Amino acid sequence: MARTPRRSVLVMSVLLGLILTSGFGAWSATVTSPGAMVPLPEETLDDHLARIAEQIPGFGGIFLDEDGRIAVYLVQGEVTTLSKREIGAAIARTLAWDDPRLRTGAIRVLPARYNFLQLKEWHDQLSPQVFEIEGVTLTDIDEARNRLRIGVENEEAGQRVLAALAAAGIPREAVVVEQVEPILPMTTLRDKVRPLVGGLQINFPGYLCTYGFNAVRSGIAGFVTASHCTEVQGGVENTPYWQPLEAEDTFIGTEIADPLYTWRLGCPRGRICRYSDSAFVQLAPGVSANLGYLARTESLGSLVIAGSFQITAEATRRVTGDTLNKVGRTTGWSQGPITQTCVNVGVTGTRIVLLCQDFVRATVAAGDSGSPVFKIGTNGDVTLYGLLWGGNSSGTSFVYSPIGNIQRSDELGSLRTCATGSC
Amino acid sequence: MLLLALLMGGLQEAGARPNPQALSARIEVREHTARAILFELRVRNDSGHRLTLALGGRPAYNVLVKRPDGTLIWEWQRGQIVQQILEYRSLDPGEELHFEATWKLVDARGRRVPAGEYLVHGVLNLEPPETLVTDSLRVRVAPAKRRRSAK
Structure with missing residues (x-):
């Protein structure tokens, strides 16, 4: 397979890092073109290997064996008098690979069927x-x-x-x-993804956040993200959203619900409160979204999308110690235990107190606001727990608004969030 | 003053290579009383053109106080909950951003620190995991005044 010169350098760097010493063997061949062969920049690795084969009759390929030794294929019938040291020197010259084992001929020779x-x-x-x-x-x-x-x-x-x-x-x-598995282009949480699912990057004027989860509210299709991921936290300003970034064809919707923060029973004196940091965005006409699905990345910490999580339930209780997950545009998929439940949390730099929020010990960083928080069941389906909005300064713990709080009548109200027909 | 490396040419270029010497950041004492020090973190666009800066979190800055041996004894954001939003802010040539934080001369446990010299750094959080850290500022804390005992 054709490879770029840059990649061949990388391959050789890996080889350099892996090669172990090996003993000398009694073997020889003939050099037919002993001059130094410096690879042209536009040559592929296969071209370089062909140049080696022009110098070493019978050369069939080179690789690192399972023990990390340099192994060279040679067609038995074509070899003559070249020593291992000379073979190593030809390889080193051609690949610009400075390794003592090549200089000393410490290579393993394998019988080849075919010349490269x-x-x-x-x-x-x-x-x-x-x-x-x-x-x-x-x-x-x-x-x-x-x-x-x-x-x-x-x-x-x-x-x-x-x-x-x-x-x-x-x-x-x-x-x-x-x-082999088909080779698919890698798509990340920061790329354009349709239909829309939870966990993707969203953009509103001047800011980046994360798409929480799809929902239907009073018959209107949309999605939930953080209230502070609107132009003004609390109150509706018809904030426009794009996914992943503002462009001609990436507009996805408009904010239509974001209750005001007010003093209410249970709110500390002099403060304004809500039970969730959540807002509802109505999807723009023609924008496709998968109700009940969240982006699933390759692994914890990864941003590369590898599938989806299906929401089949909403959490009705939260227990300290339960393992929860989130998927967000900055730190991807992270996971950890609930450490505190129903905590009243003051938001730094504001008069806002969010009532009855939960803490999870898991990775978070700026841009993850709005991430869906969920628990993975034994069958791989997930239960929706809420929406991430904050974290500590070291990025080791996040705070989320529970889904029950989000659906209070004085918050966003009742929402349909599960995959169609699943709950 | 520390010359900064991380800036972006715009929202679309959020991963672009930084332009060194484009931003400078420094921390200064704005007010120093017997009970507290008010610090100001200043970030300035030293390039000749408009820049768009990614600010990580709300608030996006922090102030660290260390002993001269480098041991961290206090940080402004400790115990605070930061909104995890990523903001893009434009800065015209010569324009500055200002951030303030007050240190009440206490350690992480809230105990008054001993008299002596301390090193202070300002930190601006950018697109994670990048941060912009100022050079250290030396401040001197005087001995605490004794309370008069009632006779």
Whole structure:
């Protein structure tokens, strides 16, 4: 498979970091082109390996074996008098790879079936042809197996590849055809994603926050995010939202509900309070959203979307010690235990006190406001717990507004949040 | 004064390479009484053009007080809950942002610190995990006055 020179440098750097010493063996070959070969910048790694094969007859590839040793394939019948040290020197020169084991010839030699030049010729011939077959995902000269490798998505594509091999006159045994996962472009929480799901980056004038969760409120489709992720915290200013950033085709909706912060029973004197830091945004016409779904990333800490969580329930009670999760645009998916429940929390720099909020010991950072907070069940489905709005200065603990608070009659009121038909 | 590295050319360029020498940050004493010191953190656009700065959190700044050996004894944001929002703020050439924090001469447990010299840093949180930290400012805390005992 063609690789960029930059990537080949990276590959070689990895090799450098992994190689262990190995003993000398009795082996020799002949150099046919001993001059220093400095790779041209536009050459691929395969081109570099072909240059080595031009210098070392029978060269079939190079890789690090399972013990980290430098292993070199050589076709037995083509080798003559070149020493391991000379082979190592040719490789070092061609790949600009300064390693003492190459200089001293401390390499492991393996018998090869095919010369790298032959493999490359077949690869260059085959690659354009097989990529016309639907379901072919990759072609490669596999240096570690001394074979060509063709990845297919399904058996049907594999059969068609075998037919193409036969038509091209390429020996079947020179090619490994195997099923591989399709290669998909990586999408992150900060990319444009449709249909909309919880956990994505959203933008309103001058700020970035996180898309909480889809909801239907009084028959209106929209989503919930943090009240402080509106132009003014408390009160409706018709804040416009874009996902992921403002652009011609990324407008997603307008704020239509954000109750005022007022003094009420239970609110400290001189302060203004609410039971949740939440606002409701009506979706713009034509914008698609998946009710009841949250973005699931590859792993904890990752921003790369790998699927979704399905909301099948809303939390009716919260218990200290329960493990909760959040997905947010800055720190991705994080997880930790509830450490405190029903805490009245003063918001730094304001007169606002949020009543009866919960704390979770898990990673958070600026931009995560609005993140959905949830618990993962044994079957992978999730229960919605609330909406993240704050955190400590060290980013090790976050605060969220419980879903029950968000749906109080003096807050956003009743919401439908679960996947259709699931709760 | 510390020259700052992290700024962005605009919202669309939120991951762009920083332009060194574009921002400067310093912390100053605005008021010093026997019971407290009011610090001011100032961040200035020293480039010749308009900049857009990412401010991480609300509030986006912090003040750290350390002993001369570097031990942290107090920070303004300790115990506070910060709204986890990311703000983009434009700064014209020469324009400054100002932030204030008061230290009541206590340690993290709220006990009056001993008389002596302390090092103070201002911190501005940018796009996580980047921060902008000032050089240290030396401040001197005088011995606490004894309360008069009633006779």
